[in-house]
Amino acid sequence: MKLNLLSCDAQRPDKRAIASCITELASNMNQSLANELTEILLEGDAVDIDVDDKNSGSALRALRKLSIDYEIIE
Secondary structure, eight states: OEEEEEEEOOSSOOHHHHHHHHHHHBTTOOHHHHHHHHHHHHTTOOEEEEBOGGGHHHHHHHHHHTTEEEEEOO
C-alpha cells in the first residue's frame, strides 16, 4: 500500500517519534531517510511512503496517534 503523508497537526510534533514510526512502517526505510522525510513533512510538504499490506492497519493507527493526516494512494 502506498500512503501520502500530507501534514502533521500536532501542536508540538515529536520529530523522533514520527521518524521512528516512518522507519517501522515503511518498506526499505532507514533512520537517516526517515529523519529527512520527517523534516520535509513538518515543513509542510507531502511525503510518499510504501507500507507492507500486513502492517496497514497498525500503520494507519500509528499515524493517527501522531496527528498525521494521510491519504491512501494504492
